[in-house]
């Protein structure tokens with residue numbers, strides 16, 4: 001059993017307090033959503049968990065592991081993978097090759113070279129990538145080049161790449177940004193399926209409250225680097241400070 005336990009996390013960027021003593025737990029097997037205004041520190045929290053930002057203070061433990069003592073590639077090896085707020089795809093490669101990159105983020109350079117010359121290994125990785133593409137609903141896209149594909153497809157490719165390393169915890173940053181209502185609900189369904197069928201814990205940053213309310217087990221509201229409240233969707237929706245300050249009555253209606 002591995003919960004993600006964050007305590008008193010403090011991040012400053014040249015005078016800007018991005019995280020001001022954040023504490024929260026993500027329980028194994030849940031969809032945990034982070035919401036809050038732009039600039040409130042959500043992506044910074046992801047960057048700390050995945051090792052891209054080193055906090056000034058605080059702790060991040062995943063099960064027995066102290067994540068702050070590990071570099072990013074070792075964090076992926078513990079079973080944590082992520083997507084980025086801005087797409088990190090390579091447009092001139094096929095969907096399948098973009099997804100296969102997810103395997104190679106797990107291993108060091110020398111091993112990467114050895115893997116490239118192991119045909120059997122490549123076949124196994126392709127089989128797994130195709131399975132995950134099928135799961136996500138992109139089975140017909142594997143040989144298509146990513147450039148020119150709709151934004152929704154590109155975002156799903158990024159999620160697929162994060163899944164192919166077989167994580168236990170996935171961090172998804174703003175999956176529904178730029179999507180229409182139908183695409184947003186499709187993403188919500190996929191996030192639920194990642195939890196229910198793959199058994200992966202999901203930590204998601206998202207502005208779209210219809211997605212957050214539909215799929216979250218718990219929701220955490222951030223403002224200015226602080227946790228305002230954490231609770232089940234209905235509790236958070238009813239929280240007076242949340243309604244007045246962040247969500248707006250029309251958004252949560």
Ligand SMILES: Nc1ncnc2c1ncn2[C@@H]1O[C@H](COP(=O)(O)OP(=O)(O)O)[C@@H](O)[C@H]1O
Pocket residue numbers: 013014016017018036037038039040041042043044045
């Ligand atoms: N690498 C960075 N360098 C300087 N300031 C940063 C950096 N990353 C984030 N910030 C600042 O930290 C604050 C939190 O940003 P961020 O975590 O991206 O917020 P959110 O994802 O909630 O929109 C903002 O004021 C942002 O400008």
Ligand SMILES: [Mg+2]
Pocket residue numbers: 042043044085
């Ligand atoms: Mg962000």
